[in-house]
Amino acid sequence: MEIKYFQDSDTLLVNFIDKEIVETRDINENTLIELDSDGNLVSMTIEHAKKQANMEDFSYRQVIKNQAHEDLAPNIVELSRS
Numbered sequence: 001m002e003i004k005y006f007q008d009s010d011t012l013l014v015n016f017i018d019k020e021i022v023e024t025r026d027i028n029e030n031t032l033i034e035l036d037s038d039g040n041l042v043s044m045t046i047e048h049a050k051k052q053a054n055m056e057d058f059s060y061r062q063v064i065k066n067q068a069h070e071d072l073a074p075n076i077v078e079l080s081r082s
Helices: none
Strands: 002-006 011-015 023-028 031-035 041-047 058-064 075-081
Touching: none
Parallel strands: none
Antiparallel strands: 002 011, 011 041, 023 031, 031 041, 058 075
């Protein structure tokens, strides 16, 4: 997955998979999704991203299953951009 923010146009592009885009759908006037030939989500584009998403407080969480102690809360890896 790759996330790009274009400051000059205030556009956020999230690429989920590297596949050919065959269809683009408007979700609303500022959000587009791009699909592959099987209808799977390839990417999402958000125009006016600062108004549509909290661009100043971006974080990413990956929940990792703890195999040794499955009954305990999972480990969480978090990256934040300040």
